[in-house]
Amino acid sequence: MLGSESQYVQYLFSGLTLGSIYALIALALVVTFNITGIFNLAIGEFVTIGALAAVTLRDVGCPNVLAYILAVIVAGLVGTLMERATINPARKASVLTLIIITIGVSIALRGAALLIWGTHPHTLPAFVHAAPLNFLGAVLIPQSLFVLGLAVVAVGLLFTFFDFTFTGKAVRAAMMNRTAAQLVGINPARLSLFAFTFSGVIAALSGIFITPITTATYDMGFMLGLKGFVAAILGGVTNATGAIIGGVLLGVIEAFAAGTLPSGLKDAIAMIVMIVVLLTRPTGILGER
Amino acid sequence: MLTVRNLTVFRGHIQALTDVSFDVSTGDVLVILGANGAGKSTLLGAIAGLYPPRNGEILLDGALLNGLSPEAIVRKGLCLVPENRQLFPFLSVRDNLLLGAFHRYRRNRKGLDGDLTKIVTLFPALQEKLNSPAHTLSGGLQQMVAIGRGLAADPRILLMDEPSIGLAPLVVKEIMQTIRRLKEQGHTIILVEQNARAALSVADRALVLERGRVTLSGTPGELTKSSGLFTAYLGKHR
Ligand SMILES: Nc1ncnc2c1ncn2[C@@H]1O[C@H](COP(=O)(O)OP(=O)(O)O)[C@@H](O)[C@H]1O
Ligand SMILES: [Mg+2]
Numbered sequence: 001m002l003g004s005e006s007q008y009v010q011y012l013f014s015g016l017t018l019g020s021i022y023a024l025i026a027l028a029l030v031v032t033f034n035i036t037g038i039f040n041l042a043i044g045e046f047v048t049i050g051a052l053a054a055v056t057l058r059d060v061g062c063p064n065v066l067a068y069i070l071a072v073i074v075a076g077l078v079g080t081l082m083e084r085a086t087i088n089p090a091r092k093a094s095v096l097t098l099i100i101i102t103i104g105v106s107i108a109l110r111g112a113a114l115l116i117w118g119t120h121p122h123t124l125p126a127f128v129h130a131a132p133l134n135f136l137g138a139v140l141i142p143q144s145l146f147v148l149g150l151a152v153v154a155v156g157l158l159f160t161f162f163d164f165t166f167t168g169k170a171v172r173a174a175m176m177n178r179t180a181a182q183l184v185g186i187n188p189a190r191l192s193l194f195a196f197t198f199s200g201v202i203a204a205l206s207g208i209f210i211t212p213i214t215t216a217t218y219d220m221g222f223m224l225g226l227k228g229f230v231a232a233i234l235g236g237v238t239n240a241t242g243a244i245i246g247g248v249l250l251g252v253i254e255a256f257a258a259g260t261l262p263s264g265l266k267d268a269i270a271m272i273v274m275i276v277v278l279l280t281r282p283t284g285i286l287g288e289r
Numbered sequence: 290m291l292t293v294r295n296l297t298v299f300r301g302h303i304q305a306l307t308d309v310s311f312d313v314s315t316g317d318v319l320v321i322l323g324a325n326g327a328g329k330s331t332l333l334g335a336i337a338g339l340y341p342p343r344n345g346e347i348l349l350d351g352a353l354l355n356g357l358s359p360e361a362i363v364r365k366g367l368c369l370v371p372e373n374r375q376l377f378p379f380l381s382v383r384d385n386l387l388l389g390a391f392h393r394y395r396r397n398r399k400g401l402d403g404d405l406t407k408i409v410t411l412f413p414a415l416q417e418k419l420n421s422p423a424h425t426l427s428g429g430l431q432q433m434v435a436i437g438r439g440l441a442a443d444p445r446i447l448l449m450d451e452p453s454i455g456l457a458p459l460v461v462k463e464i465m466q467t468i469r470r471l472k473e474q475g476h477t478i479i480l481v482e483q484n485a486r487a488a489l490s491v492a493d494r495a496l497v498l499e500r501g502r503v504t505l506s507g508t509p510g511e512l513t514k515s516s517g518l519f520t521a522y523l524g525k526h527r
Contacts, residue, residue: 057389169384173377180375182359183337183368184442185392 004010008136011255013135017144017213017229019251020151021206028199034175034190034238035195038098041084042106043199048113050075050204055122059076064125072204078109079200080232083193091189096232107224113218121215124208132157143212150209154202155244162240178270224242224269227254230274236284245285290315290477291336291367291446296345298328299336301422304332306501309345313446318468318478320488320509323498326516330372330399333448336479337369338362342513347457351446364392364506366445370452370500374435378424382415385434408437411467429460436467446477453484465491 053074057067086101093101126143132220133140134136161168174181174191182188204225207216214220231250235242253273258266277284290311298306305328313319323329334340336347338359347354354362359369368389377385387394390401399508409416412433418426423434433451439447449468453461465487472478472491482488489509490494496506505512 166387166394169380169390173380173384173388176377176379177375179339179359180371180377181388182339183363183371183375184388184390184438186388187360187361188360277410 002213004137007259008256009136009138011259012179012252013138013144014139015252016248017147017251017252018025018210018254019248020147021210021224021247022227022231022250023151023244023247024154024202024206025224026231026247027158027240029228029232030238030240031171031175031234032195032199033172033232035088036098036192037178038087038095039101039229039232040196040232041099041102041225041229043203043228044221044223045106045109045113046075046079046221047224048216049078049109049207049218050200050219051124051207051211052113052117052122052218054124054208054211054217055202057119058124068208071208072201075200075204075207076197077200079196079198080193082158083196087192087196088189091192094105095127106221109116110219110222119218121217122211123215124211126212141213143209144229147204147209147213150205151244154205158240159237227270234277235275236286239284239286242284242286249285290350291479292346292348292351293336294346294348295336296332296347298331298340298342299343300331300340304501305340306335306342309498309501309503311494311496311503311506312456312478313477315477316472316473316475317492318373318480318493320489320495321347321479321481321498322485322495324482325483327498327499330450333479333481334371334451334510336362337367337448339369339488348433352479360392363442363444366443368444368446369441369448369450370435370439370450372450372454374431376423376431376438379422380428381420382423382434383419384435386415386441389438392442396418402525404443408440411470421508429456429463432456432460432464433467436464440471446479446506447471448479448481450481451489452480453482461487495507 006156025047028043029039032038050071054071057070058064062070082105086105087098088112090098090101098243128142130142132142162172170181171191171194172188174188178188188237227250228247231247232243234246234250235244250270250273254266254269294310296306298302309332311319321329321332331340335342338357342355347409349365349367354365377388383405386405387401390404394401407439414430415433415437418430421432426434436449436452453464456464461484468478468480469491480488492509494507495509495512497504507515
């Protein structure tokens with residue numbers, strides 16, 4: 001099947017949509033990595049918790065917006081709790097130990113999600129009920145625009161925080177030089193707490209915004225977390241802008257490959273991209289050599 | 290003001306300091322001399338909370354500092370200007386200086402502009418670099434930012450680790466003049482230096498570390514007179 005022009009536009013749309021989600025997850029991973037020196041491999045489960053908590057809150061009668069806000073708070077608190085209960089007590093341990101802890105937490109959270117929400121898919125309604133838009137022969141569903149909008153607004157707010165507030169600059173300072181940051185009185189334990197809470201919030205927003213398109217299952221976070229991780233590596237691991245570019249790029253590559261290659265390969269593509277990047281440019285597209 | 294008693298510190302498996310004791314009085318400049326690897330940075334780092342002591346006591350006006358984190362110690366009024374400057378490379382010079390005041394920022398947001406003015410008065414060369422990323426500055430200017438960031442913490446004791454290392458002689462002179470001016474303003478300073486002659490010229494007291502032990506201490510005059518060993522050491526670093 002050779003793609004016509006409109007098909008390519010279609011791939012681009014779906015690539016940008018999922019890519020926005022990868023970008024947000026990658027961004028949270030990179031911020032956490034820069035502050036704490038570890039990858040939070042439980043971040044995918046934060047996506048799941050955000051999405052499924054929103055489902056449950058709607059089921060018990062919360063109006064949509066309230067359910068979404070509460071779900072984001074729940075996931076943020078899960079991040080806070082995870083940091084206080086598992087990362088902070090082990091902060092003197094090696095980086096490898098800490099990363100293994102995050103894998104453990106991820107398995108535990110996925111198990112809990114399975115118990116609470118079962119194996120069947122759940123869904124959330126689209127934010128608006130409008131007809132899909134036609135653009136150059138491709139179909140753009142309105143929910144995709146919300147996802148893109150979330151990415152733009154979240155990234156904009158984050159960069160404003162980092163560039164124009166004293167607290168944001170303190171976070172960046174700690175990302176650049178942890179010891180020097182401590183010497184001026186910046187508390188790394190508090191920043192670590194911020195990183196995990198922030199990850200919960202960003203991941204939950206991602207999950208809530210994408211669920212009307214993809215549906216939500218207890219294990220949805222596994223692949224999303226992995227793809228976010230690949231996007232972070234693509235972008236150079238320590239670079240926030242790189243993470244965003246890496247996420248969008250990964251989404252688009254995946255969409256084009258999925259449209260033109262046998263469908264079973266879709267999830268393998270991210271891994272292939274990661275291996276190629278690690279072999280040819282281990283510091284990522286924007287990373288410093 | 291600061292009392293260090295029988296301090297023993299390990300770096301990994303290496304015993305970097307053994308039984309180090311000394312006092313610093315308010316307004317004094319204490320200079321710490323010693324060869325590479327003697328334990329000078331370890332000593333300043335231990336006081337600043339980076340390396341928890343295995344043994345001994347660090348007391349500020351009688352209050353024990355052992356076991357406090359670096360961020361807690363800076364709040365007590367001890368600020369380390371670390372070896373190799375350790376600036377925040379991609380932040381502006383202004384942000385680097387302001388972040389020096391992080392620990393008192395919440396209480397005293399308004400005072401910061403005044404502090405910045407004071408630091409720029411001390412280092413006029415920084416005025417036109419305030420908006421430049423710190424990593425774009427020359428080594429000498431970066432060292433001024435590092436000292437300025439330390440002063441922004443408004444410390445009761447300023448600890449400086451080899452501020453002149455790797456700088457051109459003229460710049461070293463400038464840094465030493467700054468330290469002299471800070472002393473005249475009443476600052477209490479602990480200065481680690483390889484450049485013994487220059488350092489002793491601003492010192493009230495000095496001590497020599499050798500392989501983690503204090504082998505000599507006293508006023509600069511006593512030190513230069515008393516010991517052949519020390520003369521040899523001074524000669525080596527002239
Ligand atoms: N990061 C480290 N890990 C283990 N040992 C170290 C470390 N840094 C320094 N040391 C050791 O501690 C001793 C004192 O070093 P240091 O305090 O840096 O000396 P100085 O500042 O006088 O050159 C040396 O023997 C050095 O090898
Ligand atoms: Mg040293």
